[in-house]
Amino acid sequence: MKKIIVQCASNRAHHLHVYDIIFELIKNNHVYILYNKEEDLGIFNDFKCYPNVYFCKSDFSFNIKNIFSPDYIFRIIRCKFIREDLNLSLYNIRNIIEIADVIIFTDLCSGNIVKKINNKIKVVWGMHGPVASSHTRSMCTSNVDLICSPGKTTSECFVNVNVKEIGSVKLNNLLSKKRSRLELFSVNRKTVLFNPHFNEKLGASSWVDHGIEILDFFSNNKDYNLIFAPHPRLCDYIDLSVVKQYIKFNNIIIDINSEKLTNLFYEPYVDIYLGDISSQAFEYAFLKKRKFIFFKSKFNTSETNKLQSMGVTVTDFTEFKRQINFGLTEIEIKNQQSYLNDVFKNETRSSAIAAEFIIEL
Incomplete structure (x- = not known):
């Protein structure tokens, strides 16, 4: 042994x-x-x-x-x-x-x-x-x-x-289990996952640049449900007292400390993935082709650019509000499949x- x-x-x-x-x-x-x-x-x-x-x-x-x-x-x-x-x-x-x-x-x-x-x-x-x-x-x-x-x-x-x-290893763990689907929201709407990363050196800036703006947008827009599920390390840097104020909205879930942040619990509910550079985007795309919206960062790397080719990249909040109303295109589906072939054996x-x-x- x-x-x-x-x-x-x-x-x-x-x-x-x-x-x-x-x-x-x-x-x-x-x-x-x-x-x-x-x-x-x-x-x-x-x-x-x-x-x-x-x-x-x-x-x-x-x-x-x-x-x-x-x-x-x-x-x-x-x-x-x-x-x-x-x-x-x-x-x-x-x-x-x-x-x-x-x-x-x-x-x-x-x-x-x-x-x-x-x-x-x-x-x-x-x-x-x-x-x-x-x-x-x-x-x-x-x-x-x-x-x-x-x-x-x-x-x-x-x-x-x-x-x-x-x-x-992570995806095989998930696929080996039978997942039950619970009702997360009282009203069935399109659901957006906001999954900002913490590492700005790798291209993560969506929380710093637009975090509160995004939470405000969904708190005033009842056409969508929002799941705020950041990278666990980001919770070390954000003002949790501010974020928790959005718990009162019935179309918003705020998750800042549970195992659901890392075990893909929310994946079956998500229609639109919103983020920057988290590798969880690959896992979401592998499990189902869906709409991806990424916020462009001035620190983008070559690998970040490849990741963001699976969806659309927006440079400002006005462009985000326009893109969220567009559906998944055939080009995006093709790009996701093409890139994933090399990401996961x-x-x-x-x-x-x-x-x-x-x-x-």
Whole structure:
């Protein structure tokens, strides 16, 4: 039995991209879940009933073995005052890394730190959806032994590294379950999902530029239902007290903290997808061809442009109000299908195949 560490990212949007892989791995291996806070665990709590799954909390405590290391001191300061630091978590579980055979990241962390602790450990990236090529190429793949890619579009972002295309673990998880449809709104209208991303460097600006304007528009327009379901990380940056004021409208659902933000719960209800650069747009298009409206950003990347080719891109709010009344065109359907052929490999055993590649390392 191998000893395998799996990162539980604080970004809950990552979890379903490795969730079923963990189920495959725990059949014959010991699995260690690395997490920072209890609230980060989410669906990973499902594994607490398994005797061969161990939960390892990194409390960012000072480690006597590293306390005089300049790198360690820098990371302590960075974590406490700037942002969480995944590599600091690795220092604090070095006793587990020293005995582990494999570590799986969804945060695209290089193997440089872990292999200083254990030079025999294998480093795996479980990709959290089709990642923008401009972002992926900036990541260090040094000492990464395996990248599990959903398809050709992601695989082509990497050079000189072991990439295996496994299809979408998340979509296969969804398609394996029978989904019941509940009534979300009291009146049956066209339903719009507003799914803004948080990362402006990758092209996300729809919330900053038009967020409140969009909520105001739908609160005063009873021709549509609106589901406001942002990327979970965006909730760290928006004024929730302002957003919650829109809960009173019966044609608006405000979801800022539930698992529904990441598990595609709202997908069957959505007629129009409104957003910027979230990879969930690919998943929505895969499950059903529908109208996509994207807000153009001055930071658009080449990959963002490809994503937005699945629908229409608007440059201002006036153009958005015009486009929302137009239906799905044949050209848009063709573009969605053409691009999706390369985004997700046609594979129904994604998690099992990923586990096999990991065990073979």
